[in-house]
Amino acid sequence: MRELLIGLTIILAWVPSTLLVIIAVLTLIGAVGNILELPILFSVKWIFTSIFGIFGYIALTSVSWGLKLKQKTRLVFLILGLSALVFTYWSGINYKGEIFKLVSTWLEFYLFLCPAIFLIIHLVLHLVWKQKGE
Secondary structure, three states: OHHHHHHHHHHHHHHHHHHHHHHHHHHHHHHHHOOOOOOHHHHHHHHHHHHHHHHHHHHHHHHHHOOOOOHHHHHHHHHHHHHHHHHHHHHHHHOOOOOOOOOOHHHHHHHHHHHHHHHHHHHHHHHHHHHHHO
């Protein structure tokens, strides 16, 4: 059962998160590079969102490929990654322009909802394991 969960996590969460982390790195570079030209709140918001998304990717890599992280660190990174994913998705829905317009519901499901679902699953599993350990 554990191997099945890890396999599904790789296919349905880690792979789309790889694309999202590339976008997060580019967003981070753009937000830092334009911090003086854009409104400061806008830049800081996307800097934190990008960093949180990168932390979430590190947590998914830890879950999927066995990257050694302390359990508490992994839990915090999963929470930060989920918050970045939710914020990015919410921003895309509420934005009125063309930048965040998603092309397809399947793409939207694969890029945002699948990673979110597996982040939540692993968050719950970490909390259950933490309670069993106490």
